Amino acid sequence: MRCTAGACNERFCEHGCLREHEIAVRNLVYHITHNPNDVDDITQEVFIKAYQSLASFRGGSFRAYLARIARNHCYDVLRRKRVRPETTLGDLTVEQWPGTDGGPEDVFLDKETALEVRHLLDQLGEVDRELMILRHLNEFSYEEIAEVVGMRPGAVRTRISRARQKMQELMERRGQGETPAITTGMGIHRR
Amino acid sequence: MKHLQSQQAWAYIEDEMEWHQKLKYDRHLEECMDCRRLLDDTRRLQQSMIHAMDAEVPAMPPDFHAQLLDALHKDAESPAASRTLRSKHLFQRRIRYGVSSAATVVLALGIGWFTLHGKLSLPSPTPAHNSVAMGMTGDVTGHQTRKGPGGGVSHHRTNGVLENLASPAQAPANIESPGQAALATTTVPDRLNGLALFQVKTPSGQPIANAHVSVMAGGQLLATGLTGENGQVRPLQLSVPVDPVLYPLFSTAAIAEQGTMTVVVWKQGYRPVVSYDVRVFAGGSSQFSQSLTLQPAAGDPPPILAGYGFSRNGQGYQTSTVAAFVNWVKQAVTVQSVDTAAGQVQKVTSMVGTSNTAQGPGHVAVTVLNQNGRPVEGAQVAVVAGSHISGSGHTNANGVAPVIATSGIADWRFIGPWNISNLSPQITAVVVWKQGYAPAVGMYVPISSTSPTDVTVKLDSLSWRKSMGWNNLSAPSTIAPERLPTTTNAMSYLAWATGQGY
Numbered sequence: 001m002r003c004t005a006g007a008c009n010e011r012f013c014e015h016g017c018l019r020e021h022e023i024a025v026r027n028l029v030y031h032i033t034h035n036p037n038d039v040d041d042i043t044q045e046v047f048i049k050a051y052q053s054l055a056s057f058r059g060g061s062f063r064a065y066l067a068r069i070a071r072n073h074c075y076d077v078l079r080r081k082r083v084r085p086e087t088t089l090g091d092l093t094v095e096q097w098p099g100t101d102g103g104p105e106d107v108f109l110d111k112e113t114a115l116e117v118r119h120l121l122d123q124l125g126e127v128d129r130e131l132m133i134l135r136h137l138n139e140f141s142y143e144e145i146a147e148v149v150g151m152r153p154g155a156v157r158t159r160i161s162r163a164r165q166k167m168q169e170l171m172e173r174r175g176q177g178e179t180p181a182i183t184t185g186m187g188i189h190r191r
Numbered sequence: 192m193k194h195l196q197s198q199q200a201w202a203y204i205e206d207e208m209e210w211h212q213k214l215k216y217d218r219h220l221e222e223c224m225d226c227r228r229l230l231d232d233t234r235r236l237q238q239s240m241i242h243a244m245d246a247e248v249p250a251m252p253p254d255f256h257a258q259l260l261d262a263l264h265k266d267a268e269s270p271a272a273s274r275t276l277r278s279k280h281l282f283q284r285r286i287r288y289g290v291s292s293a294a295t296v297v298l299a300l301g302i303g304w305f306t307l308h309g310k311l312s313l314p315s316p317t318p319a320h321n322s323v324a325m326g327m328t329g330d331v332t333g334h335q336t337r338k339g340p341g342g343g344v345s346h347h348r349t350n351g352v353l354e355n356l357a358s359p360a361q362a363p364a365n366i367e368s369p370g371q372a373a374l375a376t377t378t379v380p381d382r383l384n385g386l387a388l389f390q391v392k393t394p395s396g397q398p399i400a401n402a403h404v405s406v407m408a409g410g411q412l413l414a415t416g417l418t419g420e421n422g423q424v425r426p427l428q429l430s431v432p433v434d435p436v437l438y439p440l441f442s443t444a445a446i447a448e449q450g451t452m453t454v455v456v457w458k459q460g461y462r463p464v465v466s467y468d469v470r471v472f473a474g475g476s477s478q479f480s481q482s483l484t485l486q487p488a489a490g491d492p493p494p495i496l497a498g499y500g501f502s503r504n505g506q507g508y509q510t511s512t513v514a515a516f517v518n519w520v521k522q523a524v525t526v527q528s529v530d531t532a533a534g535q536v537q538k539v540t541s542m543v544g545t546s547n548t549a550q551g552p553g554h555v556a557v558t559v560l561n562q563n564g565r566p567v568e569g570a571q572v573a574v575v576a577g578s579h580i581s582g583s584g585h586t587n588a589n590g591v592a593p594v595i596a597t598s599g600i601a602d603w604r605f606i607g608p609w610n611i612s613n614l615s616p617q618i619t620a621v622v623v624w625k626q627g628y629a630p631a632v633g634m635y636v637p638i639s640s641t642s643p644t645d646v647t648v649k650l651d652s653l654s655w656r657k658s659m660g661w662n663n664l665s666a667p668s669t670i671a672p673e674r675l676p677t678t679t680n681a682m683s684y685l686a687w688a689t690g691q692g693y
Contacts, residue, residue: 022255022259023251026248026251026255027244027245027248030247030248030249031244031248039248040251040252040255040258043255043259044258044259044262047259047262047263048262048263048266051263051266052266117239117240117242118243118244118246118247121240121243132240132244133244136237136240136244137244137245161198161201164197164201164236165197167236167240168236171236
């Protein structure tokens with residue numbers, strides 16, 4: 001992984017690459033553990049682990065290497081705590097939704113829609129949700145995701161495709177039901 | 192040509208389709224409204240999922256990066272530390288980096304070992320500045336194009352100990368930033384051109400004829416049209432601005448390189464729709480299609496907000512604000528009389544109208560100092576208003592550049608989400624750079640024709656940073672007022688204003 005600042009070829013340089021990885025790792029950690037209180041601690045632990053086990057890195061995608069460690073570490077933490085991650089948001093209301101608040105930017109991050117989509121994401125299986133996080137939020141390639149979760153790239157592709165299909169169906173079903181249709185974007189209301 | 196299937200639509204929007212296949216579908220898409228709709232739906236689903244997943248993650252503490260670096264240093268220094276990974280307050284603990292000389296030796300040895308093995312190069316703690324990669328040459332002239340944003344960015348923090356050791360080294364002009372090596376080669380136009388196709392229909396899918404469709408961007412009316420019997424407006428040739436205002440909102444350059452516009456649709460007897468659209472002509476596409484649904488309603492019903500990020504009911508905006516906007520558009524298009532029955536709406540209308548005019552020209556006094564507080568002469572200053580440079584200048588011997596500039600145009604979308612009284616034309620950025628220094632970008636700088644604006648910039652010389660052991664020379668200098676853009680935004684502005692890629 002070359003430093004994105006173009007200044008070095010290091011794994012743990014302080015240029016943009018480390019910061020970029022921080023966001024991706026933290027995203028993954030949060031979405032596996034669903035624990036806002038510990039997400040920073042656990043993310044830090046992931047980096048320390050990755051740092052300590054650099055010798056085991058055999059090349060390839062460095063961010064996939066980090067994500068694999070993050071994933072394994074999160075499950076270790078959950079096992080130790082003997083708790084399952086929260087997989088649903090339960091009765092969380094729009095007001096409780098932890099999106100941004102106050103600024104004009106909110107206009108672009110409509111909480112209501114985000115929450116509705118989030119509820120639908122909950123209806124995917126745990127692994128599928130992880131795949132969607134890695135693919136859509138962290139923008140990993142299928143090959144990188146395969147490295148992270150230990151599956152073949154083809155299998156990853158198929159699962160993601162099915163998960164998307166399911167999301168589409170869920171949204172359409174929701175749009176046809178008594179609940180308000182979701183506007184996923186630019187003004188088309190599914191009914 | 193077969194229609195797009197869901198899987199192909201994903202491949203299309205994720206740029207995973209073979210180019211020859213994409214070319215075929217591009218042609219097909221020009222004729223097939225159904226496939227365009229599928230593509231739009233797929234894009235919307237993708238964006239909604241990303242936003243939903245992203246919004247849930249708690250905000251990263253501003254000093255997370257610095258704390259992580261501290262922890263990594265600590266770990267390199269003391270292997271035992273790793274055995275207490277789960278110490279309860281590992282992250283919260285603020286580890287001061289005032290290390291003893293002995294510890295420094297251990298640390299240096301540790302880092303040296305890893306560096307030799309080509310795998311680890313822990314940075315030295317660095318001063319408390321936000322940063323932007325740079326590599327600045329060029330002048331503020333004739334900006335018809337801008338380079339695509341990119342490159343590395345990071346934020347750093349340090350104790351004051353190292354800073355106090357600063358040698359007053361002056362920057363030789365020939366030092367180049369490491370960011371120079373990361374210059375992007377992609378040229379992104381300020382505007383994107385293409386054909387926009389609109390269809391207006393009832394909730395049951397019946398076409399609506401004689402509906403007004405108006406396209407706005409940057410406070411200006413770009414095009415208008417009337418729907419025909421088939422509910423479609425003749426294809427509108429548009430030149431849509433790439434909206435730098437959006438940059439703070441997105442994390443990837445790819446999303447930033449997109450056109451934006453607002454579409455207003457209305458017809459007597461229906462609820463008007465205001466739709467804000469992003470990703471217009473994005474990714475090299477020369478077409479944009481949209482299907483809008485009008486709901487029948489009697490009287491003068493409030494409009495519906497639709498589009499990117501808006502909920503079904505336009506939650507987040509005061510109804511009167513949206514109504515005022517619609518009225519403003521109607522006025523601009525047909526010179527219709529505004530319904531003044533409600534005094535409030537009339538007042539709001541007037542404010543929205545005003546907001547679509549840039550403010551100024553006003554005086555902006557930019558003072559540029561180096562890391563030691565000494566004036567920097569010959570630094571270039573550019574005031575970026577919306578998507579053009581509205582004023583520029585060079586600092587004099589006192590480090591002051593008096594610039595006369597106009598503000599950007601306050602976009603109606605940036606009216607405070609809940610209160611129109613927040614409206615202020617501050618979509619203006621100041622960019623300062625000089626060869627041999629780390630540039631600075633400040634955003635939301637207010638410009639007024641009645642009172643001058645003072646902006647103070649501290650430019651770090653690269654030689655000083657180098658002498659201080661900064662591994663990251665490509666970091667932005669500080670600027671006040673302190674409302675800083677996100678790093679992506681800063682990079683984009685820098686790239687654009689300086690004519691360099693970052």
